[in-house]
Amino acid sequence: MSIIFKIADTVKVFLSSGRGFGSLLEKGASVASTRILHNCRHYIPTLGAIIDAGANQGQFAMAAAHFYPRARIHSFEPLPHVFALLQRNTRRLSNISTYNMALGNCNGTLEFHSNAYSHASSALNVSALQKNMLPKTATTRQIEVPVQRLDDLLHRLTFIPPVLLKMDVQGFEKEVLKGAIKSLWQIDYLLFETSFVQMYDGEPLFDEMHHFVKELGFEFIAPVGFLQSEKLQILQMDLLYKRKTHENCS
Template identity: 70%
Template sequence: MNFIFKIADAARVFLQSGRGLSALWKKGGSIASTTILHNCKHYIPEIKTIIDVGANQGQFALSARYFYPRAGIHSFEPVPDVFRTLQQNISKANGISTYNFALGSTNGVLEFFQNDYSHASSALHVSAIQQQFFPQTASEHQIKVPVKRIDDLISNITFEAPVLLKLDVQGFEKEVLKGAAESLDKIDYLLFETSFVPMYEGEPLFDEMHNFVKELGFEFIAPVGFCQTDDLQILQMDLLYKRKSAA
């Protein structure tokens, strides 16, 4: 019965967003990304540049291509196998550039945990809590991936305003922002996932992340997505912020 409800919810999301049911079955089709971007559209009518950090298989980028067709999208995915799937999924989409490295607070090599459930891959260990709620995330192995700072990309990427920085890096969001200290004045909107319980070992939780981005000069707009258990406990939420000096 839960499966039927989930299919009904998926159909409702795609129909209300205007994408149509056919988009749900295409490569890279995502209920979560469609929901998040549908909600973002209410607050951000236009975006010219999207920095998509933690691109996975292109779910967010392909949804963003629908909602913001004029935006230049830059998608970063460090896991080689997943990156190849990303490239395949966006091969027929215009305006999406892909990069096979992680973003963080340093340049060099990052110890990274590739999860058998690719959405859960992270620079941090999956916690026991996440394994309890989502057993499919229990298996992971360590790899090494190149890592760069956003600050070092400014000369190679044109940040045409308005700019959205989207972070879905499984508890590593604060480290990515630390590597963007010189670039934040180019970021108009910030979208990231934060946890209310530790889904990864050592990840900063909601209060810490909220206060951190406020100190960086961003103000909270609204929640635009969430992850909850079957008994309706909210574990994570996708939050949208705006730089205070942005128009």
């Protein structure tokens, strides 16, 4: 019965989002990304640009192109074989630009853990806890990938406000933000995944990330997605923040 409920929920998500059942058959289609962006649209009616850090195969970018068709989307994916899928899946969408690199707090190369389950690939080691809960994430190999600070890429990107910075970089979100300090005045919204338990060795958990982005001048809007264990424990949550206006500052 659980499989039937999952199928029904999947169909419901796509139909309620306006993407239609046929979208399920598209390469790179994602229920999670569709749900997250469907929820985001309640708080963000329009976007001019999206920075998609941790694009994977284009799941988020493709859904974003549906919900925000006027937005210019800049998708960053460091793994070469996954980047090839990103390019293939988004090649018909002219508003998506793709970059084969990671975003971080330095320029050059980065030691990266390429995971057999590509969604779990990260600059950080998968924790023993995650390997135990999600055995498919246990196999990794180390490679070097190019990395750039967002602050040093501004001349290559088109920023038309409002701008959303989305980060799904498996515990590396704080480093991405450290490399974007000069860029943040141009960014109106942050959307990122944060953990409540140690999914990656050394990753900052919810409390640390929440206080960090508040110090950067952003205020919490709402959770827009989450990941639960089989025991219904909430492991990670997708959080939406908005840059404070001068009127909101005390």
